[in-house]
Amino acid sequence: MFSFLFLRSCVAQTSWAARPFSSTSVAEALYKMKSHSGAKKRWRSAPGSKSFKRGQAFRSHLNASKSPARINRLGNTAYSTPAQTHKLRKVLLPYGSG
Template identity: 50%
Template structure:
């Protein structure tokens, strides 16, 4: 029985377009990829406990007019509170 090459091409085209093609069976499909918020990425760091920390603003320049105690407090890290953590986890999904 003779089958034309055009018929074979048509059947192959329908097979490939109707079936979903999986490119890798080892990795689960998790689309779409989530993007990390750039401003959050620059300002916050994730902690092993699940919280986040950041630096205080205003510690870099114009320090002559600031009291020493204020400069010491600005040098410390600030930690996220319970109200900020769900939003930070959404903004930094892979941290």
């Protein structure tokens, strides 16, 4: 019993036990939010609009079994849907666009 109370009082006195909540600023929290590295490599912001664009997958190899029309379709640019755009803004720009 004594060791539990002693340990509990030691943990309460340390500064790392206090968890920074969302009301604290970034400077007080001592860390920065990171943007998603995988999304950075795959998505680009579309010029003149508020959406994102990416390249299609499945075009780089094993193309002998794919029809020419399918290969041409896979060469087109894919754009984000409104739901994807909302999620990508939070992932790529964690502090907002401003």
